[in-house]
Ligand SMILES: Cc1cc2nc3c(=O)[nH]c(=O)nc-3n(C[C@H](O)[C@H](O)[C@H](O)COP(=O)(O)OP(=O)(O)OC[C@H]3O[C@@H](n4cnc5c(N)ncnc54)[C@H](O)[C@@H]3O)c2cc1C
Ligand SMILES: Cc1cc2nc3c(=O)[nH]c(=O)nc-3n(C[C@H](O)[C@H](O)[C@H](O)COP(=O)(O)O)c2cc1C
């Protein structure tokens with residue numbers, strides 16, 4: 045036995061070696077054929093189905109489910125991929141409880157929606173396991189498009205462009221493609237290297253070259269891209285992290301949640317990954333939940349999420365909150381960070397102030413509480429880092445700190461489109477990034493064909 | 495407590511639930527288990543002459559399934575018993591002796607010669623069995639040899655064989671009818687003419703349950719080939735009930751006792767058959783699907799319902815629905831209904847809309863004032879009931895009759911308080927002729 049959960053400070057190997065695999069296993073194990081058929085049979089094949097409207101990529105859900113029910117999972121996968129080439133990842137990571145499944149009429153009827161996400165996974169897994177490709181790349185049009193960022197937005201954009209025969213080069217700053225699919229999504233949502241397998245599946249259409257380790261702003265400039273390519277798509281996601289604005293936050297042990305998760309996702313041995321004994325996560329969204337749950341699963345003794353408003357204001361869905369609770373994470377509300385208490389430059393505790401809403405505005409009450417903490421994770425939102433866009437000559441118009449786009453994903457610059465988390469119209473979901481990447485590709489294709 | 499004891503053509507059993515002649519009744523072992531489980535009676539698996547027939551050695555059953563692989567329809571190419579006549583007779587005798595309060599009826603099928611029937615009837619009488627059932631129904635295999643449904647499809651043969659049997663035994667004779675015929679009243683009349691004490695129906699329906707698309711051969715597939723089988727189970731219940739009702743309301747066979755068979759799975763199924771005129775019921779597929787224990791549910795459910803409705807004995811329910819089975823031409827054309835959607839219960843799946851819109855009368859909205867909303871348009875609704883049938887929520891859509899004096903928005907006519915049917919309708923050429 046290692047020092048276990050009670051070892052002070054930030055330490056690795058809190059669990060018995062055999063416990064890691066179980067803790068980080070598939071959150072929703074895949075359906076087998078029979079389970080999928082039984083579940084598919086629950087779908088009412090609604091007219092003008094509300095679930096389709098609720099899906100940002102507008103997958104024809106009743107049709108793909110009917111195809112599963114009739115024993116045609118391949119046809120089902122095609123129905124899904126027609127709208128969403130990352131349907132496999134979306135099946136795993138979409139907060140379906142606030143998207144398609146919330147709209148399912150069986151949710152209204154009995155509080156038990158058809159499990160659309162798991163059915164979608166069944167169909168897409170079947171096709172991907174068989175290596176079945178549904179789309180042929182036509183003869184090259186000779187048009188060249190640069191895509192910046194190999195996240196969901198960039199990949200969806202690249203695939204749709206390849207479907208039209210354009211030659212796509214994807215520039216990705218990180219050593220691996222996939223964006224947050226590879227570096228951000230909770231480990232138990234995408235097990236067994238699925239993110240890379242999906243990138244391979246998407247790029248198998250041909251005509252998509254990914255150049256890893258190439259960052260816009262560092263290795264290339266936007267001016268070079270607009271000069272050297274017929275069109276450019278920016279799908280760079282959010283590179284920055286909001287500061288706590290609490291005194292002493294530079295202390296060792298105050299980390300950003302996204303960085304912690306990225307490290308976890310890339311760790312070849314989870315037992316070697318250090319985590320605090322007492323962990324406090326500041327934030328109220330999906331990232332906060334993911335960081336807290338995964339810290340707990342790594343063996344932290346005590347994990348507390350502190351959110352500065354009430355439960356109903358949390359961005360994390362009820363389902364996500366329940367998941368955290370089920371994993372032993374405590375969620376506390378109406379607390380905002382004031383001061384990191386450090387000893388020798390290392391965090392020991394965090395002092396928080398109670399808050400309340402006064403006429404819609406948040407205000408501190410003056411009352412404070414101090415929570416012991418060996419590690420504090422910041423999960424209070426990410427920001428777009430415009431630095432990469434520097435040197436592009438005329439600057440790109442921004443809106444609320446992100447890139448401004450029109451309904452077709454076009455930026456203020458000629459030949460430049462954008463989508464995903466980096467645009468103002470996004471809502472920080474994988475599926476929305478896919479929809480925006482795809483739709484921008486359609487608009488680019490129309491422009492290129494002119 | 496309601497009295498569910500059954501007296502069927504003088505054969506007494508503690509309840510009206512018999513096992514039909516089929517694998518569940520092929521051996522002493524099975525029948526004893528059935529009686530222990532509570533079944534009121536059995537019709538022993540059909541006996542034939544020695545040497546016994548042989549069955550195929552490949553698969554003999556096929557099926558169709560609903561959600562969660564619930565078995566909805568079942569089919570078989572099994573023949574009659576493949577055991578020696580003497581073995582069966584000995585076991586029948588032993589069972590009847592050990593279970594005197596249960597009904598033991600023996601199903602028979604021998605070639606169409608009076609001597610053959612005479613001989614087997616004599617052998618069966620020895621067993622002290624309560625009665626015989628003549629299997630004129632088996633639609634596969636045996637019919638190729640001039641037996642089973644080959645007899646059941648020719649009313650003259652039915653009458654002839656029945657008459658032989660009545661002349662040669664003191665036991666009650668039940669004639670089991672095949673549904674593989676256009677009008678079941680003819681074989682039933684023939685059975686009655688031959689002196690049958692009762693008819694039982696239905697036997698299985700000619701069917702192919704599936705085609706193997708890799709081999710392009712019907713299922714169940716035997717070495718690459720298949721033959722039609724006999725269809726039974728829940729899917730055949732509506733067909734069987736209609737046939738029972740046709741016989742029950744036919745003036746020529748009125749009062750002829752009927753043992754109802756076909757897809758009976760629950761107490762409710764049984765109650766429905768009995769309301770349509772069946773004096774008792776027989777069950778095969780449900781037992782083969784779930785085992786003998788289902789009879790507990792049937793007994794308890796029937797008693798509970800009878801108690802709740804104040805039906806003291808089976809006589810109070812048998813045939814109660816028969817007077818209400820009418821010809822179409824006598825249905826009241828002044829009875830006007832409209833669909834009504836309960837907005838509280840509506841889950842907005844839109845199935846009623848698309849069904850009515852695409853395939854019927856364009857009488858349900860999908861959008862009202864820009865909002866998803868499903869509502870019946872009275873001016874278009876013909877009251878067909880399609881929306882009720884496709885709605886996934888029970889009681890969400892109901893058919894409401896218009897009161898007399900109200901104007902039907904669709905026709906512009908006031909609903910009449912009186913009864914009027916097709917026979918007197920102005921559009922009926924025959925009615926006009928009659929009126930002139
Ligand atoms: C911790 C966490 C958990 C999440 N969980 C979920 C979830 O469960 N479900 C869900 O739907 N959404 C979830 N999200 C949100 C989701 O991951 C994002 O909305 C989605 O990944 C956005 O896709 P994108 O392509 O716009 O950006 P990203 O996925 O961020 O991809 C952007 C890519 O661009 C690259 N890049 C950035 N700058 C440059 C540059 N200058 N040059 C070249 N390349 C560059 C990045 O390296 C990255 O690969 C989560 C987010 C986080 C942070
Ligand atoms: C496997 C099998 C074998 C059968 N064998 C006979 C038989 O030997 N004699 C007979 O009269 N009916 C036979 N039947 C028909 C049943 O007795 C019964 O009439 C028919 O299955 C309909 O009832 P159910 O829907 O409850 O199964 C057989 C049915 C099945 C499924």
Ligand code: SF4
Pocket residue numbers: 832833849850854855856857858870871874875876877878879880881882
């Ligand atoms: S009863 Fe028939 S016509 Fe009337 S609304 Fe329903 S489906 Fe349409």
